[in-house]
Amino acid sequence: MSKRRINKVAVIGSGIMGSGIACHFANIGVEVLLLDIVPRELTDKEKAKGLTLEDKVVRDRLVNDALTASIKSKPAPLYHTDFANRITTGNMEDDIAKVKDVDWIIEVVVERLDIKQQVFENLEKHRTPGTLITSNTSGIPIHFMSEGRSEDFQKHFCGTHFFNPPRYLQLFEIIPGPKTSQEVLDFLNGYGEKFLGKTSVVAKDTPAFIGNRIGIFGIQSLFHQVKEMGLTVEEVDKLTGPVIGRPKSATFRTVDVVGLDTLVHVANGIHKNVPEDEEHDIFELPDFINTMMENKWLGSKSGQGFYKKVKNDDGKSEILGLDLGTMEYRKGKKASFATLELTKSIDTVTDRFPVLVKGKDKAGEFYRKNFGGMFAYVSNRIPEITDELYKIDDAMKAGFGWENGPFEIWDAVGVKKGIELIKALDKEPAAWVQEMLDAGVESFYTVKDGATYYYDIPQKKHVKIPGQDAFIILDNIRKSSEVFKNSGVVVEDLGDGILNVEFQSKMNSIGGDVLAGLNKAIDIAEKDFDGLVVANQGKNFSVGANIGMIFMMAAEQEYDELNAAVKYFQDTCMRLRYSSIPTVVAPHGMTLGGGCEMTLHADRVVAAAESYIGLVEFGVGVIPGGGGSKEMALRASDSFKQDDVQLNRLRQHFLTVAMAKVSTSAHEAYDLDILKHGKDIVVVNPARQIATAKAVARQMADIGYTKPPKREDVLVLGKQALGMFYVGTDSMEASKYISEHDQKIADKLAYVMAGGDLSEPTKVSEQYLLDLEREAFLSLTGERKTLERLQHMIQKGKPLRN
Structure with missing residues (x-):
């Protein structure tokens, strides 16, 4: 059978979701044809220009306006604005015949079955047999959509549900129709994971599939719980945010961002279509939601939802919270609970759950009810929505940004304890949970030989989760393959002669222990291994140097110690470049300051697409001191061309540092000369990053790695450049664009x-x-104003302009 390749896709429907999907395909290098309907009337602007409804510019207006709005939106749907060139637009009448040339057609039109069926009928006239055709529905049953279509159409048709925004949310649900071929499902599953960078989950054709069925249940049960327990919106957001490994926006802020109408639409769909569900009543909307819908308090898009931003008497912005009793906005209330205080010193989220459910206050009661209800619900959804419990966890982690899925939380609390919580609510877990315990299996998951196994219900035993071979999960191998450890790092043997050094400090900041650990890892690798990877799977690669330590030394005027500490950082970065083994750094998330400096000094970089990299030291009143300022001068020198205006090149590199520029994706880091084309690579799926970095280190070792000679040939421009810079900073300070201290730095x-x-x-x-x-x-x-900036960043977490 020939190999299926995706070079070109057609996206039908250019709304928020359609444009977002089109942008994400453009992100990964695929050509996109984006089509939408033809407008039925002219705008005043078009009339003024003398245009008619026959003009192509008018006929393509809807699609072009939608795509332009999407590209301008925040957070950006594209890794790089240039990638918009990969998208061609058109309309469903003049350009529909072009779908014959694409490899995959994705329908993203309005959620109405009659309209979708009409679109498919139209597409079938032009579709080349064998072309994939999928619908991004979030609620309409897949089996209704392909009724009356040809055999070939039905074989290549299924649901592919992206979550919004498609660039950032990892979940990709694949929902087979009655006649979808296995080859199509297998292909989409692999393509979603490898090319789109998603967590692919094959779901059953049940209402709202997996992610929204469980996610909306969770939100709706909270809606009912808030009233019953007399909690405020702020209290619920405090209880359901980072403390339990959920996004900062927690529950109500998230609903405000997503839009209450979107949530209500899905909840109503579930309520209507699952009359047999034992928790059917949960999907009924509480009165306060109906009132909000009537008032059009839909969240951010309508200017108010559960929260409302207003200007107070001093003209400062403040956020009001909605009182769900009186339905009036009032001043924000700070939420605090004794139980949460007990978890402050517990860094690992899963270790907090047993403490939270034992809480003696309202928070403890909240978690017992909340988790008990969730555990009962997910256990009873198998085999209705999926046969495998890990798919429910994958969907919640990838679609809703949970750090742990429901079954992982249940494991953390203890399976028996979880059953107690369920029974305290007069509910029952599914029979298979008790059967699992009776069979002597006491957890839903277990780890063996670096792989995660899940409890398979029909086989009554743990089975390996498929598809892990492309991943290296540090949590799974840390204990068994540890080579060295101190308070800042763990050094692990990744196998095949490659070592990994993983930061373990708070926010992966770089202090003396991390530097010592990195030097030790290089020593070990040079002696007994073939290569070194610097990678971790924390939220961020590294937020930079430990500024608390710098502040202490500077405040105490311990300049000899500070000089030694800065030299140690510089020497460590230089060792990354000049060791006798290949070094590969794998940045992801925030890679700032010192984290960026390490990236700049690796032999090769394997960056996650979602990497936000930059030298941000100006914000705390210093310049990059771990080799970053040197490296930008060196990279400017390497970019000088014959007869080039060298000052302009140097100026660009200078501004990258002076303006503390941070890339909003790894692809933007190429523009800043932080990543190098042809040398450094970008990986879309973060789960594949460490395995890819290991493969790159292995390949460098195999082709014969030789330590590079130290550079003695960096061309610097001296007085000529200095004069240009001084004139520039003078005029910027004179026009009050920068402060006197900014000018000094x-x-x-x-x-x-x-x-x-x-x-x-x-x-x-x-x-x-x-x-x-x-x-x-x-x-x-030694400057007072720098000390003020350092102190402000330590205390407030944001830069001070002084």
Whole structure:
């Protein structure tokens, strides 16, 4: 059988979801044809221009306006604005014949069965047999949609449900129709994971599939619980946010962002279509939701929902919360619970659950009810919505941003304890849970040989979750393959001669213990291994150097110790570049300051597409001191071309640091010269990142890695560049664009990147630049205003402009 490849897709419907899906395919390099309907009347602007309904620009207006709005929206749907060039637009009348040339057609029109069926009938006239055709419905049963279509159409048709926004949410549900071929399902499952970077989950054709069925149940049961327990919206958001591994926006803020109408639409659909569900009444909307719908308090899009942003008497913004009793907005109330205080020192989320359900206050009662209800519900949804329990967990983690799925939380609480919580609510778990315990199996999951196994109900035993071979999960291998450990890092053997160093500090910040651990890992790798990967699976790769430590030393004026600490950081970064083994750094999420400096010094970078990388030290009143300022001067020098205006190149690199630019994706990091085309690579699926980094290190070792010679040939421009920079910072300060202290920091950076006040362009060594960088860094830590900036960042978590 020939291999199926996706070079071009057609997306039918350009609303928020359709445009988002089109943008994500463009992100991964696929050509996209985006089509929508023809407008029925002219706008005033079009009339003024003398256009008619026959003009192509008018006929394509809806699709072009929708795509333009999507590209401008925040968070951005594209990794890079240039990727919009991969999308061609058109309309359903003039351009529908073009679908004959695509490999996959995705329908994303309005959620009405009659309209969808009409669209499919139209598409079938032009579709080439064998082309994939899928619907991004979130609620209409798949089996209704393909009725009356040809055999070939039905064989290649199924549901592919993306979650909004498609770039950021990982869940990709695949829902087979009655005649979908196994080949199509297998292909989409693999394609979603490998190319789209998603967690692919094959679901059954039941109302709202897996993610929304469980997710909406969770939100609706909270709606009912709030009233019953007399909790405020702020209290619920405090209880259902990061403390239990959920997004910061928790419950009510999330509903405000998504839109109450969207939620109500799905909840009503479930309520109507699952009359047999034992929790049918939960999907009925409480009175306060009906009132909000009548008042059009839909959340952010209508300016108010559960929260409302207003200007107070001082003209400052403040957020009001909705009182669900009186249905009036009132000043925000700070929520605090004794039970939550007990979890403050517990870093691992799963370790918090047993503490939370034992709480003696309202919070403890809330968790017991909430988890008990959820455990009962998910156990009873098998085999209705899926046969495998891990798919429910995958859907909640990938679609709703939960750190742990319901069965993982149940395991953390203890299966027996979970049953107690269920029975305390006069509910019953599904019979298979008790049968599992009777069979001597005491958990839903277990880890063996670095792989996760789940309890398979028909086989009554743990079975390996399929598809893990492409992943390396550090949590699963840490204990069995640990080579070295200190308070800042764990060094693991990834197999095949490659070592990994994983940061374990708070927010993966880089202090003395992390640097010591990294040096130790390089020692071990040089002696007994073939390569080193620097990677972790925390929320962020690293937020940078431990500024608390820098502040303490600077405040105490311990400049010798500070000088030694900065030199240690520089030397460690240089070791990453000049060790005798290949080094690969794998950044993801926030990779700031020192985290970025490590990335800049690796032999190769394997970045997750969602990497936000930048040198942000200006925000705390210093310049990059771990080799970042040196490296930007070096990269500027490497980019100088014959007869080029060298000052412009240097200026670009200077501004990257001086403006603390951070890429909003790994692809943007190429523009900042933080990643290198042809050398560094971007991985869309974060679960594949470490395995890919390992493969890159292995390949470098196999083709014969030789340590690069130290650089003595960095061309710096001296006085000529310095003059340009000083004039620039002077005029910016004079026009009040930057403060006096900003100017001081910028001038120090200019001195380093120009290579000092040399009388003519000169070639210097990296070490020469590192010494200048360290000297500038230390002199800035002696400034009162820098200390104020450092202190403000430590206390408030945001930069101070002084």
